[in-house]
Amino acid sequence: MAGKGRGVGAFTFNIDALGIGRGNMPEARVGPSPLFPSTDFKPVPLKAGEDEDYMLALKQEMRGTMQRLPYNIKPQSNKAEVERYTERYLKQSQIDDNEWTPDWNLFPKELMPRRKRPQAKTGTKKSAKISRKDTENILTKLDELANKDDPEKSDEETEKKPRNEDEEEIEEEEYEEEDIEEENDYIESYFDNGEDFAADSDDNMDGEATY
Structure with missing residues (x-):
């Protein structure tokens, strides 16, 4: 719609072509609309009696x-600067709520809180390391126990041990002497101090030069 000149705006198209006459248009509202619309079906009046009052009291309780x-979630109120008289009792009730333990026989098992148990990790067990000293001590103790059971064998073993030790020492000394002799032979056969080098050089001084 657009107005022609000043004053009331006029329609730019023909309203009769749409099948709407000027009398069919809604009237303009002059006053405010009603607060509550009219209801076709009115509510049923409340029942009054002892039974209804008893049920109402049970519901409120x-x-x-x-x-x-x-377990009721309570809204946290902002702390005021001045502590009220009723807040002391509220604090005591909050402490009692934290210490409350329900009867779990009345609840399903799914709601019971479970404590986490530390699970042992597989494949991370540390193997017990035995030092050499411990093994030697264990072996000596076993030998002592065996010697107590067989005293005759222990005497024979003690005699054999020093003999074996002496034989091993003699073999080591002989082996060292052989090594020393072989080294001296190598030095004598291959060592050259340079005394025999150009021994006949004085005799050949008059001859031709050698290259």
């Missing part, structure tokens, strides 16, 4: 007990 239970 149940609501209050549910709000006082420890």
Whole structure:
């Protein structure tokens, strides 16, 4: 729609072509709309009696007990500068709520809190390392126990040990002497101090030069 000149705006198209006459247009609202619309079906009046009052009292009591239970999430209020008289009792009730332990026989097993047990890691067990000293001590103790059982064998073993030690020492000395002799032979056969080098050089001084 667009207006022609000043004043009330006029339609730029023909309204009759749409099948709408000027009398079919809604009237302009002059006053405010009603606060509550008219209802075709009115609500049923409340029942009054002893039974209804008893049920209402039970409902209010149940609501209050549910709000006082420890598992009810309570809104955290901002702390005021001045502590009120009622806040002392609220703190005591919060402490009691934390110490509350329910009867788990009335709850399913899925809701029970489980404690995490430390699981042993597989393949990470440290092997016990035995030092050489420990093994030697164990062997000596075993030998002592065996000697106590067979005293005759122990005497024979003690006699054999020094003999074997003497034989090993003699063999080592002979082996060292042989090594020394072989080294001296090598030195005598291959060592040259240079005395025999150019021994006949004085005799050949008059001859031709050698290259």
